[in-house]
Amino acid sequence: MSKQTIGFIGLGLIGGSIAKALRAKHPDLTLIAYNRSKDSLIEAMADGTINQAMDTIGPGFSDCDIIFLCAPVSVNIRCLEQLKPIIRPDCILTDVGSVKTTIHEAVARLGMTKHFIGGHPMAGSEKTKYSSAKVHLLENAYYILTPGEGTTDEMISEMVCIVKDINAIPVTLDYHEHDRVTAAISHLPHIIAYTLVNLVRESDNPDGMMRMLAAGGFKDITRIASSSPEMWQQICDENQTQILNMLHLYIDRMTEVGEAIQDNNTGKLLDTFASAKEYRDDIPQSHAKSLLPPTYEVFVDLVDESGAIATIATILATNGISIRNIGIVHNREFQEGVLHIEFYDGESAEKATELLNRFHYVIHLRK
Numbered sequence: 001m002s003k004q005t006i007g008f009i010g011l012g013l014i015g016g017s018i019a020k021a022l023r024a025k026h027p028d029l030t031l032i033a034y035n036r037s038k039d040s041l042i043e044a045m046a047d048g049t050i051n052q053a054m055d056t057i058g059p060g061f062s063d064c065d066i067i068f069l070c071a072p073v074s075v076n077i078r079c080l081e082q083l084k085p086i087i088r089p090d091c092i093l094t095d096v097g098s099v100k101t102t103i104h105e106a107v108a109r110l111g112m113t114k115h116f117i118g119g120h121p122m123a124g125s126e127k128t129k130y131s132s133a134k135v136h137l138l139e140n141a142y143y144i145l146t147p148g149e150g151t152t153d154e155m156i157s158e159m160v161c162i163v164k165d166i167n168a169i170p171v172t173l174d175y176h177e178h179d180r181v182t183a184a185i186s187h188l189p190h191i192i193a194y195t196l197v198n199l200v201r202e203s204d205n206p207d208g209m210m211r212m213l214a215a216g217g218f219k220d221i222t223r224i225a226s227s228s229p230e231m232w233q234q235i236c237d238e239n240q241t242q243i244l245n246m247l248h249l250y251i252d253r254m255t256e257v258g259e260a261i262q263d264n265n266t267g268k269l270l271d272t273f274a275s276a277k278e279y280r281d282d283i284p285q286s287h288a289k290s291l292l293p294p295t296y297e298v299f300v301d302l303v304d305e306s307g308a309i310a311t312i313a314t315i316l317a318t319n320g321i322s323i324r325n326i327g328i329v330h331n332r333e334f335q336e337g338v339l340h341i342e343f344y345d346g347e348s349a350e351k352a353t354e355l356l357n358r359f360h361y362v363i364h365l366r367k
């Protein structure tokens with residue numbers, strides 16, 4: 001990477017994770033940050049992720065080669081005005097916000113297009129703050145880049161390089177199309193999750209029976225209702241048109257399903273559920289699989305006794321091998337069900353295979 005000093009405005013889950021990943025890849029970079037709450041800055045100084053904490057968005061940022069805007073989307077837009085008089089003529093400004101059109105429009109209004117390239121990592125979680133940031137959070141995730149009217153090829157190359165450095169997968173997209181796509185696959189699902197949780201909250205009996213019995217399906221589709229209200233309020237504000245389009249289409253679909261249930265329309269219901277199932281079953285578990293070298297995973301036959309998973313986890317942990325993900329899988333490939341263990345890198349996967357072989361576990365290699 002040709003850039004040496006990188007600034008962050010907003011050092012929470014996403015800003016913190018990018019900073020951690022860059023620090024891990026390039027120990028010599030100078031990373032500086034400003035954040036509304038000081039806790040994040042104190043933590044990031046203490047763990048060595050950033051070199052300097054800023055009190056304001058001021059002249060401290062004028063040495064930056066790149067500045068990442070990593071606050072909630074409307075805040076990112078407001079920061080542009082403060083940055084305009086202080087940034088270097090060749091500074092690249094980029095953001096990680098979930099909405100792209102309004103920030104591109106603000107950049108154009110302020111005459112800053114030669115500085116700006118939009119960005120949006122398509123990964124994260126319902127967690128917030130620097131304390132939840134992880135060096136591997138964006139690994140193998142698509143990272144959308146939205147070049148604007150003034151974005152040069154050099155700026156795109158620089159950002160592609162940075163995205164690859166944090167082990168994410170760069171994809172470029174027109175910013176209007178970005179907002180239409182994310183309204184459907186991210187913004188509407190969050191609104192559905194929030195409103196569904198509220199519906200259950202309001203419908204529950206005084207003993208909280210719904211809350212107590214809420215099981216896998218409900219939890220699967222409402223995990224994201226634990227996301228930051230401030231962040232999602234701003235996303236709705238900034239992507240109003242596209243979200244409303246998708247929301248109205250969705251309300252139409254819900255009305256149709258309601259009518260099919262009312263009319264005992266078996267055919268319509270079966271078609272609705274079957275077409276959704278077919279599309280959903282076809283979405284790869286990890287998008288990255290088709291584009292990247294294989295993920296670092298091992299499949300192990302599980303002995304049918306209590307504590308079997310804990311035993312394997314302990315063997316790996318005591319040998320200093322970190323597990324990224326662990327769980328039993330049942331699919332056509334492994335009819336009987338096996339333990340799937342995912343690691344952060346190839347070296348860990350190899351070490352784990354060797355170790356588990358030594359303990360006489362049967363390891364399956366994926367064909």
Ligand SMILES: NC(=O)C1=CN([C@@H]2O[C@H](COP(=O)(O)OP(=O)(O)OC[C@H]3O[C@@H](n4cnc5c(N)ncnc54)[C@H](O)[C@@H]3O)[C@@H](O)[C@H]2O)C=CC1
Pocket residue numbers: 009010011012013014015034035036037040070071072073075076096097098099120121122123124125126127128129130228231235
């Ligand atoms: N949470 C997620 O999974 C993803 C979020 N994003 C985008 O990333 C951005 C940041 O989100 P997260 O890191 O998840 O949220 P977060 O809440 O963890 O971090 C946001 C940070 O911005 C700081 N902040 C808020 N207002 C500020 C202000 N006025 N000045 C300076 N700092 C301020 C907060 O103190 C916090 O540290 C948002 O624009 C969001 O749309 C993008 C991809 C995934």
Ligand SMILES: O=C(O)C(=O)Cc1ccc(O)cc1
Pocket residue numbers: 097098121122123124125126186224
């Ligand atoms: O937690 C999840 O599953 C998410 O969907 C995280 C997320 C939130 C906002 C984004 O713009 C992108 C990803």
